[in-house]
Amino acid sequence: MAAGSTAINFSTPCALFPCQPLSLGFSRSSFHRHQAAKNQRRSTRRAASTPAITAKLELKPPPYPLNALEPHMSQETLSYHWGKHHRGYVENLNKQITGTELDGMLLEDIIFLTYNRGDILPPFNNAAQIWNHEFFWESMKPDGGGKPTGDLLELIKRDFGSIDTFMEEFRAAASTQFGSGWAWLAYKANRLDVGNAVNPSPADEDKKLVVVKSPNAVNPLVWDYYPLLVIDVWEHAYILDFEARRADYISIFMEKLVSWEAVGSRLEMAKAQAAERESEERRRQEEEEKNAGDAEAVEMYLDSNSDEPEAD
């Protein structure tokens, strides 16, 4: 953000959001548990005995050297894309959140809060872009490409008909995301009423794979989808290697770069999270029914001697 931009005071959540508890729901904490097993923690924690240390988000490097994706994605591209763009988002977000309520929060939580039901707050762009780029580097690997296998392959066949149809749909999303943005494969396993945003595919059944595209910094976390794969279609992602030829870049990404292992392991975590949510939902419903049953029993005894109509 430009140095002259208005400082936003995040000290009072209610000043920014509808006054409701900052409840993030069980869905996000279970996402964190799975992500924690996979990633190092992004934020440092305050040490109890030292003066307050501002938590800083870190610039995480790709899981391979910057030249490892040659000749399909050049070292020059990686050095700008990761070294300047991704680094810039980290530095700018740290500047924006220092001393505010967002300081020290997990990245996913910052993204969720600042998306603000689509009425995006300034830190969202930086926070979401940090997440998106980490996810993007991990979606690729040296000597990538090939075909998906195992459970992932089965679900692709089930939900798209065939690998070719899926690839076609993914390519089409990536080509038709006008302007800057991203194209995703995601696992959709949420309640239709998505608290933070408008569900873009409300008619679809749950627990299935979907291809979605998003503009600028938006990502499927805000729709409560579980991302599995992404391609960056901001021009800076491909202009040095492909100039205006986005279609060629997309092809090379699918044929030579994509890490199906990463996609497969994310799918396993997505399914585990969905199963966990289902059992928590069942537990919650059972408890509600039990409480409702108890309340009815009490009411029966209260009303048995009354001549007046029942309260409800």
Place this chain on the structure above:
Amino acid sequence: MALSLCNLVSRNSLAPLPIGRLLLSTRGLQTFSLPDLPYDYGALEPTISGEIMMLHHQKHHQTYVTNYNKALEQLDDAMNRGDPSTVVKLQSALKFNGGGHINHSIFWKNLAPVNEGGGEPPRGSLGWAIDTDFGSLESLKQKMNAEGAALQGSGWVWLGVDKELKRLVVETTANQDPLVTKGPSLVPLIGLDVWEHAYYLQYKNVKPDYLNNIWKVINWKYASNVYEKESA
């Protein structure tokens, strides 16, 4: 059939600028072609490289023209068939590609080589209006540069004139939205393209350097002419 042709041929809903040479297809549908640049690709160096100018014109702008023509043909067909669902579905393609054609046609005229007046400050009524509405030319440039730097994703920064309120405005639009989408009485004078393809090959991620430098080749004579016409 004749009615729908009349609707297409009267381009009141499109930008009232002479955008490109018009081609008439055998079906009578008005389509568009890529306008020539009024200078060589290399003529804006070192401010904007010849490589960028060539790709920007021959690839990006040409693609908007091609896809705009395709969308117009599909629109013509859908209207003739009485297919409102397809007509509505085509609106985003028309806006993307038609907007891209409109905006870039203005952009090429907004630029001029230094030896043809590029960078020379505006005089006359536009110069006065800038001082009145922004304090100074420097202050206007700083405002537009700040808007351009802060713009997330792809888009444009505009200096425009509100022909109803008789006042200059600075506005941004996203993607290829033309300035008129920000207000029906807004007329574009200068547009700065801040899509990455406009500067990245030369300036890489340093968008502010591109914005600081582009003023050296801005053609204020064109902007003044448009301003005087709208203020008459």
